[in-house]
Amino acid sequence: xxxxxxxxxxxxFVRSVELGSFSAAARELKLTPSALSKLVTxxxxxxxxxxxxxxxxxxxxxxxxxxxxxxxxxILAEMEDAETEVGRSRDRPRGKLRMHMGVGFGxxxxxxxxxxxxERYPEVELDLIIEDRRLDxxxxxxxxxTWSFLPDDSALLARKMFDYQRVICASPEYLRRHGTPxxxxxxARHRCMIVSNVPLQTQWMFETSGGQRVxxxxxxxxxxxxxxxxxxxxxxxxxxxxxxxxxxxxLRDGRLVQLLPDCHRSETLTQYVVYQRDRLRLPxxxxxxxxxVATFQERPWRYPEAGxxxxxxxxx
Numbered sequence: 001x002x003x004x005x006x007x008x009x010x011x012x013f014v015r016s017v018e019l020g021s022f023s024a025a026a027r028e029l030k031l032t033p034s035a036l037s038k039l040v041t042x043x044x045x046x047x048x049x050x051x052x053x054x055x056x057x058x059x060x061x062x063x064x065x066x067x068x069x070x071x072x073x074x075i076l077a078e079m080e081d082a083e084t085e086v087g088r089s090r091d092r093p094r095g096k097l098r099m100h101m102g103v104g105f106g107x108x109x110x111x112x113x114x115x116x117x118x119e120r121y122p123e124v125e126l127d128l129i130i131e132d133r134r135l136d137x138x139x140x141x142x143x144x145x146t147w148s149f150l151p152d153d154s155a156l157l158a159r160k161m162f163d164y165q166r167v168i169c170a171s172p173e174y175l176r177r178h179g180t181p182x183x184x185x186x187x188a189r190h191r192c193m194i195v196s197n198v199p200l201q202t203q204w205m206f207e208t209s210g211g212q213r214v215x216x217x218x219x220x221x222x223x224x225x226x227x228x229x230x231x232x233x234x235x236x237x238x239x240x241x242x243x244x245x246x247x248x249x250x251l252r253d254g255r256l257v258q259l260l261p262d263c264h265r266s267e268t269l270t271q272y273v274v275y276q277r278d279r280l281r282l283p284x285x286x287x288x289x290x291x292x293v294a295t296f297q298e299r300p301w302r303y304p305e306a307g308x309x310x311x312x313x314x315x316x
Contacts, residue, residue, distance in 0.1 A: 007079065010072045012039035013051060017069045020058045073141035081282060093284035094123035100137075100145040104226050105271065106130040108246045110146060113295040117288060124284045132226065137276050143285045144275040146292075151274050158272040159289060161296045166241050166266040168204070169256040173236035181239070181259060184208065184215045191220035191238035193229050204241060205265045212265065243269070248301035271296070 015025035016036070026036040044051050051065035061069055080095055101110040107130065118124060129135070135142050137156060150158050174191075181187050184206040194201035194217065202217040221238055223229050230247070233240045234255055250256040273292045279285045 007076070009039045009043040009046075010076060012036045013043055013065075014069055014072050014076065016040060016052065016059050017061050017065065020060070022059060070139045070141075074138075077141050092123070093121045093287040095282075095284055096125040096127055097284050097288060098127040098129075098141055098143050099288065100129040100131065100135050100142050102146060102148075103130055103132045104230075104243055104246045105146055107227065108249075109296070109301060113292055116295075117291050121284070121287060124287075137274070142276075143279050143282070144273055144289060147272050147274045148269055150272065155277055156274055157277050157280070158274045159293055161271045161273055161293055162299050163268050163270050164244050164299070165268060167244050167247060167251075167261070168239060168241050168259045168264050169233060169247050169251065170239045170259060171234055171236045171256055172254065174233075174238065175257060177236070184213065184260065184263065187215060187217065187239065192217045193221040193223070193232060193238040193240040194219045195224065195226050195229055196222040197224045198226075201241075205267070206260070206263045207265050208263065241266075245299070245301050 011029060012025065012031070015028055016022055019025050019028070022037050022040075023033045026033045029036065031039075040052060047068075049064045050062055051068055052059045053062055106128075110130075114126070114128075118126065129142070134147075135145055137143075137145060146161070147158070178190060181190055184204075187204075202219060204215045204217060206213050206215055221229075221232065223232070226246075229240050230242065232238065233242075234250065239259065247256055251258055273289055275285060275289060280289070
C-alpha cells in the first residue's frame with residue numbers, strides 16, 4: 001500500500017494549490033521552488049496519481065487533486081489541534097485561525113475587531129478570507145465565518161452578532177446635480193444602482209398613504225461587486241441601497257446622505273458568526289467567537305463615541 005511520506009509533502013501540496021504557484025508556496029514555507037516541487041512530486045509518486053497540472057505561470061489541481069487537498073487540509077488542521085492540546089495549556093488561545101467575512105461587513109466593520117484581539121492573543125495566527133461567497137467550512141477548513149442567514153447544516157452552529165437594516169443613500173454632489181427625491185415615485189427619474197448577483201436588489205419597500213408598496217427599480221447601473229457599487233455612490237454616479245454598517249461612517253461625515261428615511265422600510269436582518277461544531281473546543285476559535293459577539297452586539301457604528309449616539313446625516 002502506498003503511503004504519504006511526511007507532513008511536509010502535504011503542506012507543500014496544499015499551499016501550492018492555495019497560492020497557485022510553486023514559487024509563492026516556497027517563499028511562504030521557506031524552501032526553494034525546486035525543493036518544494038520535489039516534495040509534491042514525491043507525494044504524487046507515493047499515491048500513484050497526478051495531483052497538479054503545471055504550466056509556466058500556475059499550478060492547478062487535477063480532479064484527484066481537488067479531492068485530496070480538502071482531505072489534506074483537515075489532516076493538517078487535526079495535527080495542529082493535537083499539537084496545541086498536547087504539551088500546551090488548553091486555556092490559552094494559540095495557533096492558526098482560518099476565518100471568513102463577507103466583503104461589505106469585513107471591509108467596513110469586521111476588520112476593526114481584529115487588532116484588539118491579536119493584541120490580547122499574540123500567539124494566534126490569522127488566515128483571513130474576505131469574499132462574497134458561501135464557503136463550505138468543513139471542506140475548505142474554515143474555523144468560522146460571518147453570515148446573514150442561519151446555517152442549514154447540523155454540523156454548523158451560529159451565534160447572533162447584531163440586527164441591522166438597509167438604507168438608501170446618495171452623495172451630496174449627485175443630489176446637487178440631479179435633485180433630491182422626495183417620494184418613492186421620484187426614484188424613477190434618478191440613476192439607481194444595484195448589485196446584479198444579489199436577489200431582489202431591484203425591489204425597494206416603502207410605506208405610503210396606501211400602505212406598504214414595493215417599488216420596482218429600472219437600474220441605470222448594475223455591477224457584480226457591492227464594494228464597487230459603494231465607490232460609485234461616493235463618486236456621485238447614482239442612488240443605491242446599503243446595509244447600514246457599510247455606509248455609517250460616510251453618512252456621519254457627510255460623504256453620503258440618507259434618502260427617504262420616513263417612508264423607506266427595510267426588513268430587520270441579522271448577522272451571525274457561524275462555526276464548525278467541533279471547532280468550539282479550540283481556545284482560539286471560542287475566544288474569537290466571544291470577541292466578535294462582544295464587539296458588535298451593540299452595533300458600535302451607531303455609537304462611535306463611548307455610548308454617545310451620533311446621528312446619521314439624512315434628508316427629511
